[in-house]
Amino acid sequence: MKIIENSPLTRKLSAFVALSEVELAALERLHQRRRSFVAGRDMVHQGQSAQAAYILSAGWVCSYKLQPNGTRQIVDFQVPGDFLGLRSVLLRTSDHSFEPIVDIEAAEVLTVDLLDAFAQTPRLATAILWAASRDEAMVVEHLVGIGRRDADARMAHFMLELGSRLSLVGMGGKEGFECPLTQYHLADALGLSAVHVNRILRQLRESGLVTFRDSHVTIHDHDRLVDLAEFDPAYLDQIGPLLK
Amino acid sequence: MKIIENSPLTRKLSAFVALSEVELAALERLHQRRRSFVAGRDMVHQGQSAQAAYILSAGWVCSYKLQPNGTRQIVDFQVPGDFLGLRSVLLRTSDHSFEPIVDIEAAEVLTVDLLDAFAQTPRLATAILWAASRDEAMVVEHLVGIGRRDADARMAHFMLELGSRLSLVGMGGKEGFECPLTQYHLADALGLSAVHVNRILRQLRESGLVTFRDSHVTIHDHDRLVDLAEFDPAYLDQIGPLLK
DNA sequence: ATGATGGACTGATCGAGAGCAGTCTCCTGG
DNA sequence: CCAGGAGACTGCTCTCGATCAGTCCATCAT
Secondary structure (H helix, E strand, O other): HHHHHOOHHHHHHOOOOOOHHHHHHHHHHHHOEEEEOOOOOEOOOOOOOOOOOEEEEEOOEEEEEEEOOOOOOEEEEOOOEEEEEEEHHHHOOOOOOOEOOOOOEEEEEHHHHHHHHHHHHHHHHHHHHHHHHHHHHHHHHHHHHHHHHHHHHHHHHHHHHHHHHHHHHHOEEOOOOEOOOOOHHHHHHHHHEEEEHHHHHHHHOOOOOEEEEEEEEEOOHHHHHHHHHOHHHHHHHHHOHOOO | OHHHHHHHHHHHOOOOOOOOHHHHEEEEEHOEEEEEEEEOOOOOOOOOOOOOOOEEEEEOOEEEEEEEOEEEEEEEEEEOOOOEEEEHHHOOOOOEEEEOOOOEEEEOOOOOHHHHHHHHHHHHHHHHHHHHHHHHHHHHHHHHHHOOOHHHHHHHHHHHHHHHHHHOOOOEEEEEOOOOOOHHHHHHOOOOOOHHHHHHHHHHHOOEEEEEEEEEEEOHHHHHHHHOOOOEEEEHHOOOHHOO
């Protein structure tokens, strides 16, 4: 039990609603089937059907879609405490692939277990739906970013969002965070070329806003970064550690 | 009852699963509070909280997000049979605005009614969740399009998706459909300038693929359009009238 | 008739970011 | 110890689409 109380998902959900013993126990039950996956090999393939969902407990994953023309678009990154493939459990579509960016630990969640937990603990259900809805809002924000922000603002926004998400599970803060992504990941997520990502990163670094180096993001000037990104964290719906 | 059996939402859900009398009755009950809204005036404002969801029965709506810099990004269009603001009912966030594009008719759905319907008719719940998940998949596909498709492919894809969605509720087919959008709407949805939308439309028209004129889309060469768009309707999860 | 307004449409210019081609450095495996 | 590969990084050129600055044509109100 002690373990679960400090699990990333528990931390995240607790930021939304205080969980009782009963709910923590239900959450614990969801964490039973531990799984490991190695970096680089897809967990779920585009078009595959009827597989489980996962709760990510350690490591980073990206969900992406491949185009017929060979390019790929990363839809979102999952960090510890995030659900993975939640949609494809309730329904039948797995419209994108999941690739572990580093070696990861995850708990497999079966449809029945999830529905049981929902039926028994409505508050937990609400909390999980809150998390799912937050994920959806992030995709929307991502869409807005690609459609209507230029490359620097997009990058700045991305860094701030990541920082905010990570701080919710105690893995980062206003000063920065660990980040195992390559510049190719950033390119595929932001709809840019890897070359341009590199230039934007240099630009942000040289103007003293943020440094991305050796798998570590260091935020030098949080305020100016927020300014450049026009970052309004409202969509994350978290009063969040960052703001206190 | 007869009315509801032919409502757009019923048609749409029936494409996913056959609905029994009981479920049709539950669906009927959701349609009780009829509302009308005039074109152009926002139904829901960004940042507003705790309002109802709607089932759109006639007319078109767009959901969009405004940027601090004045630009806007249209996230999705709603056509008859679509839900509107479903997320903000279950939770607390209304992260974007809804604007009727023409005068519309919609049924207001209260949270309690929805939860009641869910509890009483699990099959209906599944069907509605299917629809919600399809909407989410469309947003993802939209994201991919803006990030990784060029302007013509994006436009072609958009036309095909709309056609496909409309055909599901009997409002269009392989040959075309009515479409009350302006070129500005297209621009804001596709992440382009209105000027460029105009040029792309001309280009598509002149190469004999599709014509968008006088609020009507005419598809001249469906196959070549699919080809240009690299359109794979799998994400819509509908075996769909178009394919039969 | 006379504006006013909104939408479609066009030409000219400019710039953000892509694409190509290549270097440098670190890491890993034979 | 060397080869090979991944990832970071750079300079150059070129293109896609933005921006500016309009016109033309309806509809609607005065």
